[in-house]
Amino acid sequence: MTATPSPTLAGRVVAVLLHPASAIVGLALVVVAAQVFGQSFWTTLATRAAILALAALSLGFVLGQGGLVSFGHAAPFGIGAYVVLIAGEAGIRDVFALVPLAFLGAAAFAAPTGALALRTRGVYFIMITLAFAQMAYFVFSALSAYGGDDGMSIVGRATVFGVKLFRNDANLAWLAIGLLAAVSLFLHGTVHARFGHVLRAARDNEARTAALGFSVFRTRLVAHVLAAGFAGIAGALMAEQTGFVSPALMNWHRSGELIVMVVLGGSRRLSGAVLGAIAVVLVEEFLGATTEYWKLGLGLIILAVVAGRVADLGRLVGRRG
Amino acid sequence: MSFTLLLVQILNGLQFGVILFLVAAGLTLVFGVMDFVNLAHGVQYMVGAYLTATAVAATGHFGLGLLVGLAAALVLGLVMEMVLFRHLTRRDHLEQVLATFGVILVATDGVKMIFGPAPIALAVPEALSGSVALMPGLLYPVWRLVIIASGLFVAFLLWFLITRTRIGMLVRAGSTHPEMVSALGVDIDRLFLFVFAFGAMLAGFSGAMAGPILSVEPHMGDTVLILAFVVIVIGGIGSVRGALVASLIVGLVDTLGRAFATDLLRLVVDRSSAAQAGPAIASMAIYLFMAAVLIFKPSGLFTGERATWTK
Numbered sequence: 001m002t003a004t005p006s007p008t009l010a011g012r013v014v015a016v017l018l019h020p021a022s023a024i025v026g027l028a029l030v031v032v033a034a035q036v037f038g039q040s041f042w043t044t045l046a047t048r049a050a051i052l053a054l055a056a057l058s059l060g061f062v063l064g065q066g067g068l069v070s071f072g073h074a075a076p077f078g079i080g081a082y083v084v085l086i087a088g089e090a091g092i093r094d095v096f097a098l099v100p101l102a103f104l105g106a107a108a109f110a111a112p113t114g115a116l117a118l119r120t121r122g123v124y125f126i127m128i129t130l131a132f133a134q135m136a137y138f139v140f141s142a143l144s145a146y147g148g149d150d151g152m153s154i155v156g157r158a159t160v161f162g163v164k165l166f167r168n169d170a171n172l173a174w175l176a177i178g179l180l181a182a183v184s185l186f187l188h189g190t191v192h193a194r195f196g197h198v199l200r201a202a203r204d205n206e207a208r209t210a211a212l213g214f215s216v217f218r219t220r221l222v223a224h225v226l227a228a229g230f231a232g233i234a235g236a237l238m239a240e241q242t243g244f245v246s247p248a249l250m251n252w253h254r255s256g257e258l259i260v261m262v263v264l265g266g267s268r269r270l271s272g273a274v275l276g277a278i279a280v281v282l283v284e285e286f287l288g289a290t291t292e293y294w295k296l297g298l299g300l301i302i303l304a305v306v307a308g309r310v311a312d313l314g315r316l317v318g319r320r321g
Numbered sequence: 322m323s324f325t326l327l328l329v330q331i332l333n334g335l336q337f338g339v340i341l342f343l344v345a346a347g348l349t350l351v352f353g354v355m356d357f358v359n360l361a362h363g364v365q366y367m368v369g370a371y372l373t374a375t376a377v378a379a380t381g382h383f384g385l386g387l388l389v390g391l392a393a394a395l396v397l398g399l400v401m402e403m404v405l406f407r408h409l410t411r412r413d414h415l416e417q418v419l420a421t422f423g424v425i426l427v428a429t430d431g432v433k434m435i436f437g438p439a440p441i442a443l444a445v446p447e448a449l450s451g452s453v454a455l456m457p458g459l460l461y462p463v464w465r466l467v468i469i470a471s472g473l474f475v476a477f478l479l480w481f482l483i484t485r486t487r488i489g490m491l492v493r494a495g496s497t498h499p500e501m502v503s504a505l506g507v508d509i510d511r512l513f514l515f516v517f518a519f520g521a522m523l524a525g526f527s528g529a530m531a532g533p534i535l536s537v538e539p540h541m542g543d544t545v546l547i548l549a550f551v552v553i554v555i556g557g558i559g560s561v562r563g564a565l566v567a568s569l570i571v572g573l574v575d576t577l578g579r580a581f582a583t584d585l586l587r588l589v590v591d592r593s594s595a596a597q598a599g600p601a602i603a604s605m606a607i608y609l610f611m612a613a614v615l616i617f618k619p620s621g622l623f624t625g626e627r628a629t630w631t632k
Contacts, residue, residue, distance in 0.1 A: 299426030
């Protein structure tokens, strides 16, 4: 028996299920099962879930820990995908080059736009991140050399030292899940390091944090750029999986969906974003299979969740009109 | 790049700016008075166009259809505020973003279900469908002139409402000192309801006016919404005057940029790279302008005078 104070079996099961690692282990098990039962569709679904979980995780880091509601996270995601396309056209296909390049490409976009957006607060920050993401969308739509509005197929999946390892869907799934696990570990460490404490302190009381001698702006900018970089890696993986890159990847609805994933899963914990992403991918898959209007269903779920939260708090603090 | 073409593009830019102003005016007041992020404002624009198109088709008369469409947009705004938005006004921005994004998803797919994903027809009224010669060799569609005129009229109306009426005084006071206003016995929630519904109607009006020249389709609100955000950021939250100036700037910069960027670039670089880079630079122009404003005035051009025209 362990000394943890879990009174019931059900409570313990829930605790295990909500453990940050469970979702990732679960995705890995799905891939294993897919191999055993020969269901390639499960592999595709698990890969997609892992990719969007990585993007949502990076957003959850700035949004949950930093309190920065970025409504432009689709932009670094899409830029990561375009890095794969453009590097591929230039003959660079090795995964050890593509992943860092995707990170750097997205970070290079996020550093100047983030530095500008972080000059503002609240509503302004939301609108400005959205506006800059839309700028990226239109710029890539105008790049006729890379397919313009319609987008373009990538030359082929990434290689490892010249070996076309990722032709096999399962290997790509392992890459996505592995990167998700690595980034989770890294962000977990960051959150519990001094940096994470400063980031949360700035979220809760900016003036006091600044008075303690920390640079709130620099901390937030680093978090913002880091998150964008990881979103770029997710975008690169998405390009690898679908083999196709278009501006639609950075449509602002994707930014909204990433926020939905983070909030549905719970923004205070890092693992929430991963669970939220998996939930939304499942909703998309199963509602999408029954009706083409699956976004209506997603919208209703969002409204129900918000209504629940509003009602809950109303009961706790008494009615405030 | 002849003079006539330049003039036509300037008029097009003004007309686009006016459309943006009609959307941004309501949005900026809702931001200013209630500090409320309403992503679903683009939905009001889109639904306004659909309602008007339906009413015009049913009545066979544009003016009558427009009135019915506007009334319906106003009612929709009232209902949305009472059912959903009033519960969100004092909450986190994150929750407002989430809820209004949910509204977008539901409304966009709802409209797709009812009207289909393809654009529906909304014709310019017969009497205003022609063109007039503004000067020799310059024919310009009457409807676009009507849009410009009606936008400037709404700007005047808003100026009058905000600076010359009791309700405008309350809106001004409510945007800077909500607690004090409500302590003086004003029902601030009702004030918000009024501002919100009026803003919704203006957005609907904008959609109805733009409907005949753009296309009436489920995603028509998306682009306008984000440009309205840019307008508000440039103009300053809560400032209707800022919204007016900024929307005209954004309309002109965007339209002229798209029309002339490639030609201008050709003066400095060769033909093919100009054709490549021109459209990309043109689409960045308004965002770069926004960035420049942010560097020098982080809270917009017309700050410190929230929801007002004059200081």
